[in-house]
Amino acid sequence: MNENVTTMPKTARGAATRARIVDAATALVRARGAANTTIDAVIEASKASKSQVYHYFADKDELVLAVIQRQAECVLGTHEGLLRKLNSLTGLRRWRDAVVELTDQTNCAGGCPLGSLAAELSETPRTRAALAESFARWAGYFEAAFARMQTRAGKKPTNDLKALSEAMLASLQGGLLLAQTLRSTRPLELALDMAIEHVAARLEL
């Protein structure tokens, strides 16, 4: 029925508006969850108007999808930066410390931005797919780091690096969830230390 389909911005001004909307929506979803974030709240926070939101997004679901992508960019960007040049157990421990530090700085509130979205939106096909892809990319960063650790130590490459990276990501997600609920970084620290030991053992480092 609706001929006026969603548009991607065609000018810099439009791009800026769209970005403002997604940014505001991302912050609100982060704080209250997708279901508790209203379009009106997004409009107010982004100082956009209703027609602007519905000009760039077909409906709320599409906006939420953009939020997932935005949040994934942010989280994966951070971790890619932290993991990019990592090639030793010491480096991995430094990454652990950084994650714990980051979590501590927010009093464990909010948990993992992607993990929270995953818990809320994993039963909807499109959002689930987007989140699954993000997790896969995230695991890929670990995998690459483990490969570098292995070659640097002169070990022959093993092929269970993917398994190792999934276990690491699971520890991270579980640790962050417990940290959020128990309001303590302890479970996160314990989970990550366990995973690092596991990596060290498997990589024979």
Added chain:
Amino acid sequence: MNENVTTMPKTARGAATRARIVDAATALVRARGAANTTIDAVIEASKASKSQVYHYFADKDELVLAVIQRQAECVLGTHEGLLRKLNSLTGLRRWRDAVVELTDQTNCAGGCPLGSLAAELSETPRTRAALAESFARWAGYFEAAFARMQTRAGKKPTNDLKALSEAMLASLQGGLLLAQTLRSTRPLELALDMAIEHVAARLEL
């Protein structure tokens, strides 16, 4: 303003009604999350009337709290049953298989009933407290099982059993979240195997 405070049922009939409401609400929250569950949907599913819901619960938040308690009963009941008599690494591996089997039976949908609630409701003080307590009890079951494993093997009791149980719970939660999003039991299996190895190493079994 409201003199007509929430009432606990005083007759068997009332108790049955309240239970019907909580059961229906629990199923709906499990399927769609708390924010996406409306009182009207609960009324329809439980064949109760609005006045009944507001007779037994002050507002939606109180109903959600009852749902958390109900779900915690259910999940902790299941795991208490599985872990109660566990006193060996073999038993722990059987528990792992049971969890994976259970997850597989639902095609990894829904994730952990408590974990999903935790992700959604950990920023609200009362719900967070209820969830934190549930996780603590859950970890307690692991701790007790590890203690039995240790004494059965004739080892002197170590005092990091609590840490070990938190790492185990984190692996479980992270594994279930990834399983839900990736629609595969693999990350769950990997995370649990890692945690079991870790337990074996720490307990020197």
Added chain:
DNA sequence: GAAAAAGTGGACTATTTAGTCCAAATACTT
């Protein structure tokens, strides 16, 4: 600089939603 395209403001509608209220029905008490 005129025409076309892109972007904007915000009023308006349809529904949905949490919560209120009270009269009627049912169960307990003595």
Added chain:
DNA sequence: AAGTATTTGGACTAAATAGTCCACTTTTTC
């Protein structure tokens, strides 16, 4: 059996919500 407490049905309200629509403005194109 009368009287009291509990439970129930459902109409009603006020606010919130997703989404529509169109007139108006700004920017780009030729």
